[in-house]
Amino acid sequence: MDSATPALPDAPRPPTPTAPAPPAIDAPLDDVHLAELVDRGWTRRAGFLGPALATAVRDEAQALRSAGALHPAGLGRAAVRDADIRGDEITWLSHHPDAPALASAWTRFGGLRAQLNRTLYLGLNGQEIQVACYPGDGAGYSRHVDALPGSLNRRVTAICYLNPDWHPGHGGQLRLWADDAVTLHEPVLDSLLVFFSDRIPHQVEPTFAERWAVTAWLRTTDPTRPAL
Numbered sequence: 001m002d003s004a005t006p007a008l009p010d011a012p013r014p015p016t017p018t019a020p021a022p023p024a025i026d027a028p029l030d031d032v033h034l035a036e037l038v039d040r041g042w043t044r045r046a047g048f049l050g051p052a053l054a055t056a057v058r059d060e061a062q063a064l065r066s067a068g069a070l071h072p073a074g075l076g077r078a079a080v081r082d083a084d085i086r087g088d089e090i091t092w093l094s095h096h097p098d099a100p101a102l103a104s105a106w107t108r109f110g111g112l113r114a115q116l117n118r119t120l121y122l123g124l125n126g127q128e129i130q131v132a133c134y135p136g137d138g139a140g141y142s143r144h145v146d147a148l149p150g151s152l153n154r155r156v157t158a159i160c161y162l163n164p165d166w167h168p169g170h171g172g173q174l175r176l177w178a179d180d181a182v183t184l185h186e187p188v189l190d191s192l193l194v195f196f197s198d199r200i201p202h203q204v205e206p207t208f209a210e211r212w213a214v215t216a217w218l219r220t221t222d223p224t225r226p227a228l
């Protein structure tokens with residue numbers, strides 16, 4: 001180096017790449033999301049758990065599957081399996097899952113429930129949470145709604161997807177209908193979909209790679225009407 005060259009101060013370092021922080025636990029949705037949910041019945045955001053936790057949830061879910069804890073999803077109360085209608089394998093979480101990432105996910109869905117109560121006065125007083133895997137054999141889930149219209153049981157569906165490296169060739173999009181619009185949502189890692197359970201018909205497109213999601217149904221207690 002030319003000794004006449006003045007010493008340069010250290011060049012500013014580029015910021016260390018860090019994963020985006022997950023949204024606040026007690027306010028996962030912002031005002032725009034809440035307005036969308038009210039106006040058109042559904043909303044989504046790109047991050048919910050944060051990528052590290054979402055990845056840990058997927059790892060725990062895969063361990064559950066390896067341990068044989070997932071079973072073919074039933075339909076309705078009769079638990080009739082109809083692979084033409086839905087081809088996923090599921091398990092229900094208990095209130096205190098003994099897997100730490102799933103327990104954190106439970107808490108975060110609780111934060112969403114509290115926010116919806118605070119902001120939209122929904123009076124949601126419970127949640128049921130399912131881990132679901134579509135094995136990638138081309139199965140999906142045909143068009144349905146998650147609750148009987150006007151049912152007071154399941155009020156809000158919140159789905160957090162757990163698929164890194166997802167690409168459109170894998171299929172598996174969530175197709176949802178709202179008013180006259182149809183939207184396809186790619187089930188990419190840590191994306192969150194929130195919709196009113198009795199209002200938004202939706203389906204899972206045929207899926208050609210292992211597709212994981214954790215879904216919370218946020219509910220009110222209405223003993224007079226069964227949930228779907």
Ligand code: OGA
Nearest residue numbers: 141146159174204213215
């Ligand atoms: C369901 C469902 C959608 C998805 O389990 O009821 O519609 O994208 N899941 O996994």
Ligand code: MN
Nearest residue numbers: 144145146202
């Ligand atoms: Mn559904």
